[in-house]
Amino acid sequence: MIRVEHLTKYYGDYPAVRDVSFEVSKGQIVGFLGPNGAGKSTTMRILAGFNTATSGKAWIDGIDIFWKPIEARRKIGYLPENCPLYTEMRVEEYLNFRGGLKGLNRKTTRQRSDYVMERCWLKEVRRQLIGTLSKGFRQRVGLADALLAAPPVLILDEPTAGLDPAQIRETRKLIRELGEQHTILLSTHILPEVEMTCDWLIIIHQGQVATEGSLDSIRRQSGHKNLEEVFVQLTEAL
Amino acid sequence: MMRSMFSLIRREFAAYFQSPIAYVVLAVFLLVTGHLFALTLNQLTESGPRGVEFPMMILLGDERFWLVFLFIPPLLTMRLLAEERGSGTLEMLMTAPIRDWEVVLAKYIACYAFYIVLWLPTLLYLPILLNLQAVWDWHAWTLFSGMMVGGLGLLVILFFVALPLGMSFFNMFLMLLIGGTLYGVGCWMHYHKDAAHLVELTAKIDPFPILTSYIGVLLAGGMFLALGMFVSSLVRSQMVAALISLILSLIFIVTGFWRPEMDTASLTYRILLYFSVPLHFSKDFTRGLLDSREILFYLSTTIFFLFMTIRSLESRRWR
Numbered sequence: 019m020i021r022v023e024h025l026t027k028y029y030g031d032y033p034a035v036r037d038v039s040f041e042v043s044k045g046q047i048v049g050f051l052g053p054n055g056a057g058k059s060t061t062m063r064i065l066a067g068f069n070t071a072t073s074g075k076a077w078i079d080g081i082d083i084f085w086k087p088i089e090a091r092r093k094i095g096y097l098p099e100n101c102p103l104y105t106e107m108r109v110e111e112y113l114n115f116r117g118g119l120k121g122l123n124r125k126t127t128r129q130r131s132d133y134v135m136e137r138c139w140l141k142e143v144r145r146q147l148i149g150t151l152s153k154g155f156r157q158r159v160g161l162a163d164a165l166l167a168a169p170p171v172l173i174l175d176e177p178t179a180g181l182d183p184a185q186i187r188e189t190r191k192l193i194r195e196l197g198e199q200h201t202i203l204l205s206t207h208i209l210p211e212v213e214m215t216c217d218w219l220i221i222i223h224q225g226q227v228a229t230e231g232s233l234d235s236i237r238r239q240s241g242h243k244n245l246e247e248v249f250v251q252l253t254e255a256l
Numbered sequence: 257m258m259r260s261m262f263s264l265i266r267r268e269f270a271a272y273f274q275s276p277i278a279y280v281v282l283a284v285f286l287l288v289t290g291h292l293f294a295l296t297l298n299q300l301t302e303s304g305p306r307g308v309e310f311p312m313m314i315l316l317g318d319e320r321f322w323l324v325f326l327f328i329p330p331l332l333t334m335r336l337l338a339e340e341r342g343s344g345t346l347e348m349l350m351t352a353p354i355r356d357w358e359v360v361l362a363k364y365i366a367c368y369a370f371y372i373v374l375w376l377p378t379l380l381y382l383p384i385l386l387n388l389q390a391v392w393d394w395h396a397w398t399l400f401s402g403m404m405v406g407g408l409g410l411l412v413i414l415f416f417v418a419l420p421l422g423m424s425f426f427n428m429f430l431m432l433l434i435g436g437t438l439y440g441v442g443c444w445m446h447y448h449k450d451a452a453h454l455v456e457l458t459a460k461i462d463p464f465p466i467l468t469s470y471i472g473v474l475l476a477g478g479m480f481l482a483l484g485m486f487v488s489s490l491v492r493s494q495m496v497a498a499l500i501s502l503i504l505s506l507i508f509i510v511t512g513f514w515r516p517e518m519d520t521a522s523l524t525y526r527i528l529l530y531f532s533v534p535l536h537f538s539k540d541f542t543r544g545l546l547d548s549r550e551i552l553f554y555l556s557t558t559i560f561f562l563f564m565t566i567r568s569l570e571s572r573r574w575r
Contacts, residue, residue, distance in 0.1 A: 121353060
């Protein structure tokens with residue numbers, strides 16, 4: 019579903035992402051791990067079509083993101099870091115606007131926004147201004163927006179950042195459920211999170227892929243340590 | 257593609273009314289034009305040798321008007337892209353399946369639409385500025401003329417109410433069909449069967465200077481809005497965007513202010529004449545003149561700044 023080959027991104031002289039290659043097959047939930055500034059967000063932004071890579075290629079569902087950006091973006095539901103939203107709009111209004119922006123017609127937009135509001139527990143705040151919502155609810159609005167056009171691929175940049183434990187648990191459950199229909203690439207710092215939700219791990223450090231594999235295989239490689247130790251070891255060793 | 261642009265235009269236009277700025281701008285603008293209209297009215301009703309030849313000259317050729325107008329486009333454009341950049345919502349917007357130029361065009365159209373809304377109330381001054389007299393012929397109201405007026409009304413409702421509110425495409429198509437047919441058939445039958453005027457309008461003051469003034473207003477406004485939008489695409493803060501576009505607009509406005517010591521045959525003056533907007537208005541537009549140099553200047557500057565905005569929005573990709 020997602021294929022990335024030799025992706026490199028320079029900000030001026032600074033290489034944020036260096037020669038990253040990986041592949042995500044259909045139906046997988048892939049955890050994208052790494053310390054702050056490792057290039058997770060940059061990679062995700064490139065995949066979502068906000069930035070362009072300096073070199074390298076990437077495909078979403080077989081569509082080249084550089085040559086066919088619009089078609090590729092239709093396949094992606096993207097939740098940016100910190101989940102920026104128009105604070106002066108109401109939840110339902112926002113979702114309707116986003117539906118139109120994503121090219122859905124009026125009827126489909128209404129159906130889908132009803133469905134995603136149900137899915138992300140937003141029914142009770144549908145008439146509320148986004149600016150007055152708590153962080154947890156805003157995150158859900160962002161997630162609802164990502165789901166709106168029923169894209170096959172979800173790219174979620176730190177979907178649980180800034181949530182309280184109960185909300186993290188709810189979101190985790192939701193992501194697990196969504197994994198049945200969507201291919202998901204999610205980044206996070208929270209390691210237990212990864213252990214509970216992800217089928218596959220990609221650990222990235224200083225813009226390069228440090229290791230990749232299923233949770234068990236990564237544990238096995240490093241001699242049955244827990245993920246935290248593996249993470250620290252990998253990000254210090256390089 | 258059309259749908260996403262349309263959705264964005266609607267949101268951007270609605271966003272004006274969700275912030276207090278729109279109302280402040282509207283109120284101040286009306287206050288100033290209203291005051292200038294009162295001054296024009298004084299001149300028009302003056303007895304003796306005083307008075308005014310072109311009423312629009314007092315409204316739009318006046319320095320007071322331009323001093324206030326200077327602030328309006330920057331206030332309308334400052335939030336367009338700077339706010340999105342500042343709050344990070346640009347990332348949400350640009351990862352939707354919409355092209356960069358579509359975003360720029362949609363935002364420009366929304367802001368231009370608000371600019372037109374700003375000017376709409378001034379149309380109420382026109383009957384007086386034209387010294388308009390209407391003679392209604394009530395016998396001309398037959399079935400056919402009724403059909404014509406009704407169809408026209410339906411079309412007006414379609415474009416100004418249904419389209420902005422966003423009716424379903426099927427209903428809008430139906431409205432277009434019914435309205436169009438009614439209007440077309442009504443016009444045809446009214447022309448061939450009744451052949452009487454519903455209303456006879458007589459303007460006692462030449463209407464063309466007013467038409468050209470409004471053309472000028474639309475052209476010059478388009479230029480200032482494009483400029484403001486370009487500046488807004490460069491910075492993160494709305495305040496900075498407003499200030500910079502204000503300063504850039506000054507070049508086009510302050511150079512046109514009255515300076516009695518200036519020799520009108522000098523090279524400086526002739527150069528100033530190319531780009532100082534108040535001069536265009538006091539010399540040409542408000543006197544019923546359309547100078548192709550000025551029209552070309554406004555259009556090309558508008559297109560230039562729109563192009564630059566698209567480029568500037570694109571620059572996030574390689575920076």
